[in-house]
Amino acid sequence: MPDFATPPISPFAIRFDAEAATLSPEGPTLERRMSDLEGLFADHDAWQAAVADGDPVVYRVQSSPVPEADRELPQSITTIERGTTAGECWMTKGHQHPNHQGEIYLALHGTGGLLMFDGDRVEWLDMTPGTIGYIPPGWAHRSVNVGDEPYSFLAVYPGGAGHDYGWVLEHGMGNRIHRTGDGFALRPYSA
Numbered sequence: 123m124p125d126f127a128t129p130p131i132s133p134f135a136i137r138f139d140a141e142a143a144t145l146s147p148e149g150p151t152l153e154r155r156m157s158d159l160e161g162l163f164a165d166h167d168a169w170q171a172a173v174a175d176g177d178p179v180v181y182r183v184q185s186s187p188v189p190e191a192d193r194e195l196p197q198s199i200t201t202i203e204r205g206t207t208a209g210e211c212w213m214t215k216g217h218q219h220p221n222h223q224g225e226i227y228l229a230l231h232g233t234g235g236l237l238m239f240d241g242d243r244v245e246w247l248d249m250t251p252g253t254i255g256y257i258p259p260g261w262a263h264r265s266v267n268v269g270d271e272p273y274s275f276l277a278v279y280p281g282g283a284g285h286d287y288g289w290v291l292e293h294g295m296g297n298r299i300h301r302t303g304d305g306f307a308l309r310p311y312s313a
């Protein structure tokens with residue numbers, strides 16, 4: 123039996139407001155600005171120009187108080203602003219779980235997508251309100267706003283799974299998502 127340092131926390135209710143895209147009580151909140159997405163957009167000069175031009179918030183993550191600890195099951199709501207950097211849709215950094223475990227995302231507002239990459243195969247799921255996207259163990263995942271308004275989703279994930287961002291910097295995500303005249307397009311990854 124593994125030796126767990128801390129016991130699970132006590133039961134409690136979390137108020138989930140899908141309309142407002144909030145969890146209550148609130149846990150930690152984080153903001154990711156353009157400067158936090160270094161090395162992720164194809165056009166480095168355009169990324170740098172956006173950092174210099176106000177360093178906008180690209181997305182926010184609001185978590186419940188459930189800790190990111192082994193055997194716990196935390197939740198968070200992520201809202202990605204609408205925007206593009208040299209035509210590439212704004213997105214989360216994307217990560218791999220070092221301790222391969224599954225995760226679910228439930229789309230709440232706006233129009234998004236879930237890009238997944240296992241180092242070999244690429245998968246894309248259209249995410250509109252009510253869609254649950256399933257992320258199997260071992261698939262790196264990134265969310266993308268492909269719509270005309272902010273895109274929000276609820277995530278429920280194993281607290282001990284961890285976040286490996288270096289994996290995405292090293293391997294990419296298989297595809298890049300570009301805005302086109304009448305929507306968006308998946309393009310093969312280029313460094």
Ligand SMILES: O=P(O)(O)OC[C@H]1O[C@H](O)[C@H](O)[C@@H](O)[C@@H]1O
Pocket residue numbers: 154183198199200214215216217263264277278279285
């Ligand atoms: O971690 P990122 O790739 O920046 O994605 C942002 C966040 O999206 C979801 O809310 C996940 O549950 C979080 O674990 C993740 O941190």
Ligand SMILES: [Fe+2]
Pocket residue numbers: 217219225263279
């Ligand atoms: Fe994850």
